[in-house]
Ligand code: LMG
């Protein structure tokens with residue numbers, strides 16, 4: 265099972281204000297400071313493109329696959345007066361590209377490290393593709409990676425999480441507002457819809473049948489959104505099946521629109537330059553990458569926008585089976601998922617069909 269992680273680790277500086285901006289025209293829509301800010305945004309975009317280009321041309325390959333990192337040491341104050349426990353080991357997928365799931369699990373086990381938090385973050389988004397591509401196992405690439413790869417990884421590692429003695433062990437599967445049709449963003453075409461799962465059930469291999477979960481014509485943007493519905497359903501099914509037995513906290517989240525990551529690397533340049541501005545100034549859903557790297561934040565995921573509560577041990581944030589969201593004016597809050605993304609029967613069927621596809625049933 266191949267899991268291709270799509271988020272490019274980028275460390276480009278975002279303070280390109282001082283150069284190149286003179287070549288950009290002033291926008292009459294804004295006051296000076298806002299237009300300066302937009303210019304700086306565009307400059308940082310062009311720097312990012314250049315860096316990506318450089319990486320491509322120098323042949324530099326990032327093969328870091330996943331990151332294994334650690335949380336701050338946790339203080340178990342409620343149980344054991346301020347006794348500091350060991351740091352938690354966190355595995356985050358999507359730090360870079362290229363991973364084979366079973367091999368990763370083997371390597372991880374060989375390292376004999378406890379697993380305390382698993383964050384399923386990797387994603388492929390192919391909005392411009394007009395033909396499906398496939399994983400080595402023959403699954404359509406975005407659902408194969410975003411859903412099936414993570415499903416297998418989580419199933420294989422659930423025992424490791426179960427055996428951890430860490431006080432707040434977690435399995436986080438990153439969702440997306442775009443898969444949630446009870447939001448404005450989720451109503452931008454094409455909309456997520458898993459239908460009766462006929463495509464998934466026949467293997468998503470695009471040979472004699474569809475590469476889409478609902479059995480329809482291929483659409484890369486929809487495949488991504490469908491895969492995110494599967495992620496959100498999978499998290500809830502994990503909760504129903506494993507919460508009591510394992511004590512693990514299962515959660516999903518909308519991290520905000522991190523509009524400058526490698527997730528958009530397959531989009532056209534025009535989109536990549538305007539989209540962050542659109543999110544920043546119009547929808548106000550934009551979250552800068554630098555804020556989004558807060559793996560250690562204690563927020564139940566890899567991402568902690570400033571407005572979200574950064575609290576380890578906050579009783580609200582250790583609740584399991586929950587989809588977290590945020591907005592600019594409030595802290596993290598539990599979000600209502602769309603009807604499809606909270607459909608219990610569909611969650612069970614996605615689980616069962618996925619088990620068959622990845623060879624677990
Ligand atoms: C889908 O369609 C395909 O269906 C799918 O198959 C796949 O290929 C996918 O992404 C790939 O695309 C895409 C289509 C959907 O969207 C677009 O093409 C438009 C993308 C828009 C995103 C960037 C817009 C940038 C515009 C703003 C620039 C920012 C400047 C900052 C400063 C702000 C100044 C005010 O499209 C749709 O579903 C609907 C199409 C509607 C297009 C409307 C575009 C206008 C956007 C603005 C709306 C807001 C309101 C204006 C308020 C102004 C307030 C000041």
Ligand code: PMR
Nearest residue numbers: 389391439440441442448449452488489520521522547549
């Ligand atoms: Mg969307 C409040 C409005 C809002 C929010 C929070 C998002 C988030 N978007 C919103 C609105 C709109 N978007 C509107 C009105 C449009 C039509 C112009 C629009 C369009 C749009 C496109 C074409 N939006 C997009 C795309 C993408 O290609 C992105 C996508 O679907 O990726 C799968 C995207 C996104 N909008 C978001 C977020 C968070 C995304 C990125 C998806 C993700 O990170 O999972």
